[in-house]
Amino acid sequence: MSQIRRLDSRLSARIAAGEVIERPQSVVRELLDNAVDAGAKEITLSIRGGGIDEILVSDDGGGIMKDDLPLAVTQYATSKIATLDDLYHLHTMGFRGEALYSISAVSRLTIASSYEGQKPWTMTVDNMVAEDLVPIGPDRGTMVKVENLFSHIPARRAFLKRPSSEGTLCRNTFLAKAMAFEKIHFRFIQDGVLKVDLPVRNGIFDRVMDILTLEENFNRKEFVYLEKKCRDFTIRLVTSLSGIHRSDRSRIRTYVNDRPVDEYALVQAVVYGYGEILPGGAFPWSVLFVDDDPELVDFNIHPAKREVKLRNKAEIHHEIHQLIHSSLPREIPTISAGAGDDDQPLLEPAARSTTSWQDPVFTHDRIKYASGRQGTSHAQQAEAVAQKPRDSAWLEKAKTLFSSPKEERHVTTSVSAQEFWKPDRASFTYLGQAFRLFLVCQKDDALYLVDQHAAHERILFNELRQQRDVQRLLIPLEFEVDPDVDAFLAENSYIYTQYGITIAQKDDRLWELTSIPHSAKENEKKLVSFIQNAVGSEEEIEAGLYAIVACKAAIKAGDTLDDQSAIALLEKVFELEDPSCPHGRTFVIRLSEKELRLMVGRTK
Numbered sequence: 001m002s003q004i005r006r007l008d009s010r011l012s013a014r015i016a017a018g019e020v021i022e023r024p025q026s027v028v029r030e031l032l033d034n035a036v037d038a039g040a041k042e043i044t045l046s047i048r049g050g051g052i053d054e055i056l057v058s059d060d061g062g063g064i065m066k067d068d069l070p071l072a073v074t075q076y077a078t079s080k081i082a083t084l085d086d087l088y089h090l091h092t093m094g095f096r097g098e099a100l101y102s103i104s105a106v107s108r109l110t111i112a113s114s115y116e117g118q119k120p121w122t123m124t125v126d127n128m129v130a131e132d133l134v135p136i137g138p139d140r141g142t143m144v145k146v147e148n149l150f151s152h153i154p155a156r157r158a159f160l161k162r163p164s165s166e167g168t169l170c171r172n173t174f175l176a177k178a179m180a181f182e183k184i185h186f187r188f189i190q191d192g193v194l195k196v197d198l199p200v201r202n203g204i205f206d207r208v209m210d211i212l213t214l215e216e217n218f219n220r221k222e223f224v225y226l227e228k229k230c231r232d233f234t235i236r237l238v239t240s241l242s243g244i245h246r247s248d249r250s251r252i253r254t255y256v257n258d259r260p261v262d263e264y265a266l267v268q269a270v271v272y273g274y275g276e277i278l279p280g281g282a283f284p285w286s287v288l289f290v291d292d293d294p295e296l297v298d299f300n301i302h303p304a305k306r307e308v309k310l311r312n313k314a315e316i317h318h319e320i321h322q323l324i325h326s327s328l329p330r331e332i333p334t335i336s337a338g339a340g341d342d343d344q345p346l347l348e349p350a351a352r353s354t355t356s357w358q359d360p361v362f363t364h365d366r367i368k369y370a371s372g373r374q375g376t377s378h379a380q381q382a383e384a385v386a387q388k389p390r391d392s393a394w395l396e397k398a399k400t401l402f403s404s405p406k407e408e409r410h411v412t413t414s415v416s417a418q419e420f421w422k423p424d425r426a427s428f429t430y431l432g433q434a435f436r437l438f439l440v441c442q443k444d445d446a447l448y449l450v451d452q453h454a455a456h457e458r459i460l461f462n463e464l465r466q467q468r469d470v471q472r473l474l475i476p477l478e479f480e481v482d483p484d485v486d487a488f489l490a491e492n493s494y495i496y497t498q499y500g501i502t503i504a505q506k507d508d509r510l511w512e513l514t515s516i517p518h519s520a521k522e523n524e525k526k527l528v529s530f531i532q533n534a535v536g537s538e539e540e541i542e543a544g545l546y547a548i549v550a551c552k553a554a555i556k557a558g559d560t561l562d563d564q565s566a567i568a569l570l571e572k573v574f575e576l577e578d579p580s581c582p583h584g585r586t587f588v589i590r591l592s593e594k595e596l597r598l599m600v601g602r603t604k
């Protein structure tokens, strides 16, 4: 007797549904996509019991004809594409004709619709069993209700989280969808309570900010909108200025043709764009929209359409990097209360014009003082100071300082590294560690505060450049790459060789990693995944390697350092040509004795 048999249609439908519908969140994603495709101007999502009990999406779009209702829930039935060619000219979210079919296999699905305002009809399919059509429904648009998800499949239901967690996932999907369509009014109702209401907006910046400020107390002024039109694609980006950042990449969200996607290369392009603006290990809040020619995009690779193949990925990557790099305001006003015997600023973070002072109160004060210079009266300046008196003596000193005749010489520019930095490991006295971040030492007539993590990172990276310690891998690591990366590597593998990373092409799109720098040991997999995705200029590749190799191995902020290690590190720091990371961010602060004395009102 034959061992192979055809599965019955209900079983095969449920297996197929498992690919598309994993949890309530997947239903929300599919129903919202359908409402958007229907041309709706208003979409409301309502869930009960975290979406496990009920999910309801109503829209005011074009609707479904009575005769099409039974078709809509059959497999591979769609109004959105007709030929293979259409798949490469997609302007809709849906294209497989599989979502409603899958949902109907694992729940009780009700679709009520009025086609272009005509008499409405309602159809119900309960776990693949269709009921008769009934002549009721909304006056316009479509209402889709999904009840009792997985009630017939206990094994699937057991995998669901608690309703509150499933509800949060539904909300996240709702917000992710609403982010891209500012011309649609979206509402989210949870257990009968209106939780989110997103009115129509004129521009994407406002919609993104409406959503970001739901969870965070952001000021819109802390974000900017950047846009660039290229031949085949447009980039739109809402992104935070340098004052706001977090320690992971999770708030860099990427969209391709209005669909949220997980595309590492796009996230990486944003991070590279910021390279020199944010401190190491800090990432922005960004929402990136790439609107690409549909012919160059393939979404038909992942059941939840979370992944995308972009034929022009390298070019898009490059343009995102350039856009941020060239357009993001990067100057942070810096204090300088003047008042010295010469024109040196009173207090200045070392080196470059981009600094990374983190204390918001201090930054705020500094901005006030700097703007005072441009025409505010002395009285106003004194008032600005008075707003935050720490003690009255301090206030008096500050007043004297700020009303001194030298005040006109306040400057807001930074001193360049060369003005105070000469490589020299000559004697310094190590004073200790502050905040488990700064190594504090006295050298000549100044105090130096050195960011231990960034400094170590720089030193490790220099060693990497000099290829002091390259290791051959006993077993080379093979990896596959996309065609664009393949072409990139064929021409640019030398960039990696400079850092002791040797890669060789084995076959079409197949490469192997044969040697790595010692400091990248245990990070081979990360390195491979970086190489698999990285395309860009030498500078961009260097920044990426810096993050993987040096940052991982370096002493962390928060590590306690013993005196010996601290002194050894400081010796190396004082030998550096330039105390900044490859992109110009400084990690040394210098406070001269004269400046410090002046700050406490001593002129001698």
Ligand SMILES: Nc1ncnc2c1ncn2[C@@H]1O[C@H](COP(=O)(O)OP(=O)(O)OP(=O)(O)O)[C@@H](O)[C@H]1O
Pocket: 030, 033, 034, 035, 038, 059, 061, 062, 063, 064, 072, 073, 077, 078, 079, 080, 093, 094, 095, 096, 097, 098, 099, 100, 101, 142
């Ligand atoms: N809210 C709606 N308004 C109007 N028509 C709808 C709506 N929802 C579904 N439809 C119709 O039902 C069809 C089937 O929907 P379904 O979501 O199963 O497939 P799809 O959207 O075509 O493709 P995909 O499986 O990729 O989502 C759609 O092609 C569309 O014609």
Ligand SMILES: [Mg+2]
Pocket: 030, 033, 034, 093, 094, 095, 099, 100
């Ligand atoms: Mg669909």
